[in-house]
Amino acid sequence: MATDLVPEVVQPAADSSQPASAPRRKRRTKTLGRDLWRYRWLYLLLLPGLVYFALFKYLPMYGLTIAFKDYVPFLGYSGSEWVGLKHFQELFTGPDFGRLMFNTLLLAVLTVVFVFPAPIVVALLLNELRVNVLKRSVQSLVYIPHFLSWTIVASLTYLLFSVDFGVIANWIHGLVGGQKTDYVAQADWFRPLIVLQLLWKQTGWGTIIYLAALAGVDSQLYEAARVDGAGRWRQFWHITLPAIRPTIVVMAILTSGHLMDSGFEQIWLMTTSLNRDVADVFDTFVYYIGITQGSFSYATAVGLFKGVIGVVLIFGSNLLAKRMGQRGLF
Amino acid sequence: MKQRVRYYDSVGSRVFDVLNVVVLTALAVVTVLPLLYVLAGSFATESEISSRPFFLWPHKFVTDTYHYIFSTDTFVRALLTTVGVTAVGTVIQLLLTLTMAYPLAKKFLPGRALVLNLVIFTLVFSGGMIPTYLVVRDLGLLDSYWALMLPLAINPFYLIVVKSFFQELPEALEEAARIDGCNELNVFLRIVLPLSKPIIATFSLFYAVGIWNDYMSPLLYIDDSKKWTLQMIVRQLTAANADSANVLQQLETVTFPEQGLKFAVVVVATLPILFFYPFLQKHFAKGVLIGSVKE
Numbered sequence: 018m019a020t021d022l023v024p025e026v027v028q029p030a031a032d033s034s035q036p037a038s039a040p041r042r043k044r045r046t047k048t049l050g051r052d053l054w055r056y057r058w059l060y061l062l063l064l065p066g067l068v069y070f071a072l073f074k075y076l077p078m079y080g081l082t083i084a085f086k087d088y089v090p091f092l093g094y095s096g097s098e099w100v101g102l103k104h105f106q107e108l109f110t111g112p113d114f115g116r117l118m119f120n121t122l123l124l125a126v127l128t129v130v131f132v133f134p135a136p137i138v139v140a141l142l143l144n145e146l147r148v149n150v151l152k153r154s155v156q157s158l159v160y161i162p163h164f165l166s167w168t169i170v171a172s173l174t175y176l177l178f179s180v181d182f183g184v185i186a187n188w189i190h191g192l193v194g195g196q197k198t199d200y201v202a203q204a205d206w207f208r209p210l211i212v213l214q215l216l217w218k219q220t221g222w223g224t225i226i227y228l229a230a231l232a233g234v235d236s237q238l239y240e241a242a243r244v245d246g247a248g249r250w251r252q253f254w255h256i257t258l259p260a261i262r263p264t265i266v267v268m269a270i271l272t273s274g275h276l277m278d279s280g281f282e283q284i285w286l287m288t289t290s291l292n293r294d295v296a297d298v299f300d301t302f303v304y305y306i307g308i309t310q311g312s313f314s315y316a317t318a319v320g321l322f323k324g325v326i327g328v329v330l331i332f333g334s335n336l337l338a339k340r341m342g343q344r345g346l347f
Numbered sequence: 348m349k350q351r352v353r354y355y356d357s358v359g360s361r362v363f364d365v366l367n368v369v370v371l372t373a374l375a376v377v378t379v380l381p382l383l384y385v386l387a388g389s390f391a392t393e394s395e396i397s398s399r400p401f402f403l404w405p406h407k408f409v410t411d412t413y414h415y416i417f418s419t420d421t422f423v424r425a426l427l428t429t430v431g432v433t434a435v436g437t438v439i440q441l442l443l444t445l446t447m448a449y450p451l452a453k454k455f456l457p458g459r460a461l462v463l464n465l466v467i468f469t470l471v472f473s474g475g476m477i478p479t480y481l482v483v484r485d486l487g488l489l490d491s492y493w494a495l496m497l498p499l500a501i502n503p504f505y506l507i508v509v510k511s512f513f514q515e516l517p518e519a520l521e522e523a524a525r526i527d528g529c530n531e532l533n534v535f536l537r538i539v540l541p542l543s544k545p546i547i548a549t550f551s552l553f554y555a556v557g558i559w560n561d562y563m564s565p566l567l568y569i570d571d572s573k574k575w576t577l578q579m580i581v582r583q584l585t586a587a588n589a590d591s592a593n594v595l596q597q598l599e600t601v602t603f604p605e606q607g608l609k610f611a612v613v614v615v616a617t618l619p620i621l622f623f624y625p626f627l628q629k630h631f632a633k634g635v636l637i638g639s640v641k642e
Binding site for chain 2: 048052056058059060061062065066067069070071072074075076077078079080081092128139143145146148151155156157158159160161162164165166167168169171172175176177179180182184187188191217221248249273274281282285286300303304307308313316317320321323324326328331347
C-alpha cells in the first residue's frame, strides 16, 4: 500500500484500482486526508449534490428552529428571540386547530378508504385479463393522468363541473332536475371532488407496483393449484392475494407517513371562498399564515407539528407491520 | 403472463371475464374522455360549448381560441418561460443527480453510508414550506427563474434509483478503464455515462414533467406576473375562483372566446406531456422504481 502516498502523476492507475479489497491498516489522523486525496475525483463529483442537500434540505431543517422563536428577518435565525413553545400553544389552543385537524384527518380517512385500495383492485382485475392487447391498452390509458399537473386536473374539474357549462354538472342536472348545483364552489362537494380527482389521477399509476409484484408470481404455483383442483377463485385467494401482500404492506407504510400531507397543490387549487371551512388543512394553513400573512414562526411551528407526526406515523406503522410478521420497509 | 392460457372455463369464470373486460374498458374510457372533450372543446365555437351537452367532435371547427391566446403577450411569455425553465432545469437536475449518484454507488467510498443516510432521511422528514421559502429568499432567489429550478434540483428518490442503477453496472468495465489509466472522473464520463443512456432518458423525462407541472414553486417564489409559468396562467384562467378577463387583459375592447380559451390553454399545457408520454411509458412499466429503494 505504499502507492497510497505516491502522487498520482507517478502511479496514476494504482491509487484507485485497489479500493474495496485494500487491507485496512491502522490509520488515524492521516486517513481522512489520504482518503480525500485518493478518492478526490469521486468526492468532487459528490460535491455539487452535497451542496444541494446542505442548502435546500438541511438548511431548512436548521430553519425549523424559528418555530421556537419570534423570527424577525433582520435579526436572522440565531438573533431572533427564543420563545419556547409559544407558537405550539397558540396552535393547539387557537380557534383553527380543531377544524384543521378534522379536515386533514377526514381527508386522510377518505384517502385510506377510497384511494388506497383502488389501484389494488384495478391491478388484480388487470391481472385476470386474458387478452394481452387489451391489458396493455388499458394500462397505457389509465397511466396518463398521473403525468398531468394538479392545475390541469383542477381546470378539468372546473370545465366538467362548473355551473354555466360544465358537462357533468349539466348531465346530473338533467337527470335529477331541481336547482343547479355549483359543485366546484360549494363546501358539500369539496371532499367528493377531491377524492374523485385523486382516484382519476393516481389509480392507474398506482397499479404499476402491484402489477410488478403480480408478474413475479411463479406460474408453477397456479399449475400446481389447478392440478389440485383449485378453481379460479381459490387460486386468486391462496396465490394471487398472498403474492401482493408484502407490497400492500410497504405501500400502506409509505401512505401512513403522508396521512397529514393533504397535497398542498390539489387542496389549494380547489379552495374557494365558499368552501374554506372544509378545505383548510394544515398544508394550506401554513401557506396562508406564513406566506400570505408573513407569520413565519407560527407557520413553521404548524409545519413542524405536521412533519413530526408524519415521521412518527411512518416509523410507527413500520414497527406495527414488523410486529404483525411482515417485512416492513426498513 | 402465459399462466392463464389453458383454463377450465366454468360459466362463472367466463361471466367474470366478460364483466372484467367491460369494467376495465369503461375505466380506460372514463379516464381519457375528459381530455378528449377538452381537446374537442378547444376547437369549438363559444355557442357550441355552452349549448351542446357533450361532444368529441365540434360541429363547426374553429381555431379562434388558439389565435387569441397566441396573440396575447401574457400567454406567449408564460409558454416560453416554461419551456426555458423546463429545459435548463432538467439539465441541472440531471447533472446534479448523475454526479451525486455515481460516488454513492461506490461501496468502498469512505463516508458513503453517512451521505446515503442523510439523503434517505430527507425522504421521511423535511424542513417544510416556510423554512425552504426563507432559504430561497435569503439566497436572493425570489422572483428569479432559478427559484423554479434549484430548490428541486435533486429528487432524493430518483437519486437513489440512479445510484442503484450504477451499482448494477458491470464492475469489470470500470476496472479495465482504471487499469488503462483513467481516473474516476474519466471512468464516469467515458464508461459509465454512455452505458446509462436509458436511465438518463427516463429521468430527464421525469424531471422535465416535474418542472413543467410545478405549480407550488412559482406560487411561492414568483410574484412578478411577467415571470409566471404556464401552470400559473392555467390556474388564473380556469380555477374555480378565477377571473379570466383580467388575466389576459391586454385586449380590453375586443371580445374574446372566454370559455373556449380555457379549453385551449389546458390543451397547450397538456400537449407536450402527452407527446412525450409514449417515450416515458417505455421505461417506467417495469416497476423498478420502488424496488431499488430497498437495498
